[in-house]
Amino acid sequence: MDKAAMMIKARKLFKDVSDLPTIPVIVSRVIRLLDDHESNPDEVADLILSDQVLAARVIRVVNSPLYMPGSKITSVKRALLYLGFRSVREMILTSYFVDGFKAPEQPFDMNIFWMHSFSVGSMSRRIAAMVGYNDTELAYMVGIIHDIGKVFFGHYLREEYGEMLAHINYTRSTTYDAELECFGTTHSEVGLCLAQRWNFPPVYCDVISHHHTSELAIEDPLLTAIVALADFFCLAYTISDSVAQATKPDRSEEYAWNLLRQQSRHPLPDNLGDFFFMLSDEYVEVFREVNQLFNTMTTT
Numbered sequence: 001m002d003k004a005a006m007m008i009k010a011r012k013l014f015k016d017v018s019d020l021p022t023i024p025v026i027v028s029r030v031i032r033l034l035d036d037h038e039s040n041p042d043e044v045a046d047l048i049l050s051d052q053v054l055a056a057r058v059i060r061v062v063n064s065p066l067y068m069p070g071s072k073i074t075s076v077k078r079a080l081l082y083l084g085f086r087s088v089r090e091m092i093l094t095s096y097f098v099d100g101f102k103a104p105e106q107p108f109d110m111n112i113f114w115m116h117s118f119s120v121g122s123m124s125r126r127i128a129a130m131v132g133y134n135d136t137e138l139a140y141m142v143g144i145i146h147d148i149g150k151v152f153f154g155h156y157l158r159e160e161y162g163e164m165l166a167h168i169n170y171t172r173s174t175t176y177d178a179e180l181e182c183f184g185t186t187h188s189e190v191g192l193c194l195a196q197r198w199n200f201p202p203v204y205c206d207v208i209s210h211h212h213t214s215e216l217a218i219e220d221p222l223l224t225a226i227v228a229l230a231d232f233f234c235l236a237y238t239i240s241d242s243v244a245q246a247t248k249p250d251r252s253e254e255y256a257w258n259l260l261r262q263q264s265r266h267p268l269p270d271n272l273g274d275f276f277f278m279l280s281d282e283y284v285e286v287f288r289e290v291n292q293l294f295n296t297m298t299t300t
Contacts, residue, residue, distance in 0.1 A: 007189050010190045013190060013193075014190070014193045030054065030092065033047060034088055037085070041077055041080050044080055057091075058076055058080075058092070059079060061095070064292070065292050067082070067083065087137075094145075108150075108162075110154075115290060116147070116234055117143075117147055118290040120147075120227065121139075121141065121142075121143035121144035122290055123233060123282070123286055124143030124226050125137070125143070127226045127230055128140075128226050130264070130266060130268070130278075131264035132264060133222060133226060135223075142207045142208070143226075145204065146191070146211045146227050147187060148187075149192075152190050152191070152194055153183075153187060164179070175187070176188070176212050188208065188213070192209040195208050203220050206220065207220070210224050211224060222259060224256070228253060229260065237283075254272070257272045257275070
């Protein structure tokens with residue numbers, strides 16, 4: 001099935017859902033200000049303080065082991081200056097994304113899902129640094145949110161998605177292939193619909209849509225390649241309990257690897273296997289970082 005047909009199926013699923021989670025208006029306004037490099041920290045701090053829940057979340061995160069300030073920070077403005085606009089924006093987006101799909105039951109282990117998502121973010125940032133990509137924090141952010149479509153499936157099609165996952169458990173089938181067979185679309189297309197609903201930037205949408213079809217990426221093919229390889233590594237070499245993944249790179253990963261080698265500003269190994277071996281050396285630090293991030297973002 002081609003991408004256009006898969007998008008039609010995805011949009012039909014979206015049309016049938018009336019209670020999609022939304023990002024609060026105040027949060028959207030804060031994020032827009034944080035995207036503007038000319039914004040005044042006082043203006044941003046005042047807007048954050050107008051939402052007590054958001055302000056408390058910023059203070060909690062800045063004082064967490066993830067950032068380890070020298071002394072406790074109690075001022076939103078000081079938190080902004082300490083973390084920087086970019087980090088605050090990413091923290092807000094990530095935490096509201098986690099909260100948006102909280103549900104009493106899911107057909108897969110949500111803790112493992114979030115650990116995987118944060119791992120892909122951290123590994124994407126490292127790969128971006130390895131190849132000299134000019135925005136490692138963007139790679140980190142889109143790495144975290146690349147699989148939002150899976151949460152949509154688990155939240156709104158819990159029974160059907162659970163049956164699909166049970167059917168492919170302990171097989172070599174991937175969730176991507178199983179989703180396509182069962183629903184006529186995948187978490188990539190569904191994730192794109194959700195990202196567009198939330199007005200994510202075009203490059204975010206493109207990575208979400210094409211992290212399993214990196215050869216089709218338009219906005220930033222190198223960024224999509226980075227996330228595609230980080231995703232494959234984290235599934236095939238680390239966490240695979242809740243979402244099945246092939247252990248052999250497919251066309252998308254091979255394309256991503258070739259593009260990475262072509263556009264890297266630094267030398268890379270001759271083959272993908274050696275590159276993944278390099279990444280395995282990074283994973284101890286990634287695991288430590290992800291545990292801190294996960295505990296911070298999922299604390300109520």
